[in-house]
Amino acid sequence: MSLTKNQVASVAYTLTVDGQVIDQADKENPMAFIHGVGGMIPGFEKALEGKSVGDSFSISVDPAEAYGERNDDLTQDVSREMFTGVPDDQLIAGAQFQAQTDAGVEVITIAAVDGDDIKIDANHPLAGQTLNFDVEMLDIREATTEELEHGHVHAAGGSHDKPVADDSGSGGCCGGGSCGGEGQ
Numbered sequence: 001m002s003l004t005k006n007q008v009a010s011v012a013y014t015l016t017v018d019g020q021v022i023d024q025a026d027k028e029n030p031m032a033f034i035h036g037v038g039g040m041i042p043g044f045e046k047a048l049e050g051k052s053v054g055d056s057f058s059i060s061v062d063p064a065e066a067y068g069e070r071n072d073d074l075t076q077d078v079s080r081e082m083f084t085g086v087p088d089d090q091l092i093a094g095a096q097f098q099a100q101t102d103a104g105v106e107v108i109t110i111a112a113v114d115g116d117d118i119k120i121d122a123n124h125p126l127a128g129q130t131l132n133f134d135v136e137m138l139d140i141r142e143a144t145t146e147e148l149e150h151g152h153v154h155a156a157g158g159s160h161d162k163p164v165a166d167d168s169g170s171g172g173c174c175g176g177g178s179c180g181g182e183g184q
């Protein structure tokens, strides 16, 4: 079977940027995702299309097919007061915070600290980066109707402990999107 849309792929992978390992999943704890529904970055889905179980391959994904180019408009100078309650030793360049914004939860990186002036950067940490993946395709199966409805993978043979209460569109059908603790 080769991977097509609406199938669940399980992969082991290592993501490196400039030779540095950023993320990985091994065979014991593979990453499972529904292919072709936009859950993964476009370049990754494109590269996996048509691959078969047992295939191992390396791919290089340009920023445009990954997290986009950096946008300098997303950097901002703010006052230290914005970080009330954050210990000084965490207010350092490179520190990352999750912030609630109009676009949802975003990762904010502290780009620079100069006294009470703090430069923050709302670009995705991997924006502007070329991503290199070493991938091994471990398993392919058809997604269940329920998985397709929810847009995420359920634990093997599993379902939700309790019925989905409503279709409010919050995406929180199973407490954060990882039913049964499988995968990511």
Ligand SMILES: [Zn+2]
Pocket (backbone or CB within 6 Å): 150, 152, 154, 160, 173, 174, 179
């Ligand atoms: Zn679900």
